[in-house]
Amino acid sequence: MIGHRPVRRWWSECETFPRDRLAQQQLTALRRQLTYVYQASTLHRRRMLDVGWHPADLTDLDSLRDLPIIDKADYLDGLREEPPWGTARAADPEAVQRVHFSSGSTGDPVPVLWTGPDLERWADLYARMAYGQGIRDRDVYLCLFSYPWFVGGLGATAGYQRIGATVVPGGSADTHRQIDTIFRYGVTAVGGTPSFLLHLAEVAEQAGRPLRDCPVRRVMVGGEPGGAVPATRALIEQAWGARCFDGYGCLEFQPVAWECEEQAGGHLAEDFVHAEVLHPRTREPVPDGTTGVLVLTHLDKQATPLVRFWTGDLVVRDSTGCGCGRSHARLTGGVLGRADDMLVVRGVNVFPSAVEQVLREHPAGRGQHQIVLDADVTDRHSGYLTGIKVEIELPDGTRTAAAELTAALRQTLRVHAQVVAVAPGSLPRHTHKARRVVRRGGGTERT
The missing domain is CATH 3.30.300.30 (ANL, C-terminal domain)
Structure with missing residues (x-):
């Protein structure tokens, strides 16, 4: 339902499913999703055939590991083979309603696609994230994530709108105007990268308008590891006089995990993605509490679904319960960094x-x-x-x-x-x- 929702503790009932029920839900969704990509995506069908595998072979969640890992290089190869949208595409072009791109800082920009249902799912996940951090329909939210080409700004905007909050799509420029907007229009929540939010606080302090005196009470950060660095989080909270929550997503998977009011690690959206944590070199599973690379599989993405995608992000998973009551596993310490940046x-x-x-x-x-x-x-x-x-x-x-x-x-x-x-x-x-x-x-x- 789009728009106002009555006050409730959980945005979605699935947030508190017992772990065994959540695993069964994932298995059911995976069977459906793997059948879909086998039929509709050149990339996934070929990789399954290469190893003599069929969706009917998925007997449990562990058997997903029989499939090969896909990385950014495989995605790029698919774009060259079937331009402009690539071999990962599974939806008809007529069904695609949105395209976002990578920054293109290391080559040509990389497109990722969304259908209408994909966009609805995306907005609802962002709404769940914000709701779990205390955002309600009375809030005024200033989105300080970039909008041109970048994926985060529109996702956050759609999510906060779905809760019913008043949204100001500010973007990541016009620093002095952003500061004036915060004070003039009673902004109570902001979202942006840690570096930009600290820069904004620095400029505001120099201008004699410290942001700790503004009405903002919630700060959501993403795009960089800084929000999960305790000392950086403390610096942001001190500068803004507000609580700081870390969120994580990537172009291919939006969003993936976000902190709740406990601020004890981002909850994985385990009804949206199946997550594995693998050793950076051996690519074998590592136990909870051990650093590894996050590997994700979409459970219901239509346009450009990915199966066992190597994110390159180093994380530590904790599948024990959270003080908030949610059952979805958490990424303790957020994203520690990139495997290639270690x-x-x-x-x-x-x-x-x-x-x-x-x-x-x-x-x-x-x-x-x-x-x-x-x-x-x-x-x-x-x-x-x-x-x-x-x-x-x-x-x-x-x-x-x-x-x-x-x-x-x-x-x-x-x-x-x-x-x-x-x-x-x-x-x-x-x-x-x-x-x-x-x-x-x-x-x-x-x-």
Whole structure:
């Protein structure tokens, strides 16, 4: 139902299904979905035939692992084979109502499609997310996610509208206008990337209009790991005077997981996706509580459904119950980072989010920062990392702070580290997704 709903504890009854009932629901949905993609998608039918597999062979959830994993390279190959929409497409072109694209930062933009029912499902999942974070129809929501081409802005807009909230589609530009809108129109909830929300707070503070004095009481962040970094979350909550909730999705799966009022890890939408957590190298399942790569399968997507899609995102799953009463598994700590962004320093795994946590815990470590991989921290013979270098904006006369941050990184991460102070305002500001790892000439960096 679109629009106003009566006050209730749960947006959807399935949020509290017992685990065995949820598993049975997934199995029923998977059987239906795999039959659909076998009949309608060139990519999936071919991959099933390649391994001599048929949808009737799905006897339980574990037997899904008999199918090969699909990654972004497979999707791109399909786009080249059957342009412009690719071999993953399962819906007739006439049924497609929406196309969103990747950023195209590493090549041509990649399209992903939605049918009408896909869009309805998408909006309802975003509504469930927001409702679980305390949003109601009396709220005024300012969406600070980007709209041009990007996938997140319209999804959030549709979801908050479905609850009945008043939505202002602001986007991620016009910083001073955003600040004025928040105060002028009584905005009570905002959503955006952690880096843009911190940038907005910085600008507002400089303008003498600190956002901790504004009426916003809920902040939803996504697009970057920062919302799940405790020190970054604390910084956002302090700057905005509001509670901060982390959300996770990707272009191919929207949305995937989001925090509830407990702020104890994002609940997977397990009626929408089947989730596996696999070892980054062996691709074998890892137990709950162990870091692995999230692999997702759509349970009811029509336009571009994906089966066993390798997201590349590193997570830790917890399938125990949450204090909120929801039964869907959680991603504790959110997304730790990308498998291809994980740094290996003399055998020690270092995530950019871990570096951010150490920096943000120090009073001087709240400025803009980036991790630099160059010849200073790379062995010139082997190409392996010998340490990490961090550039961070520090005011003049804070050499002691740089030394303290260096010591904190070394002590916490157990790797060689060096912190280089740069002038305030010299590092790039991000209105979309922050780029935390920068590779410069002279460092070839192998893992």
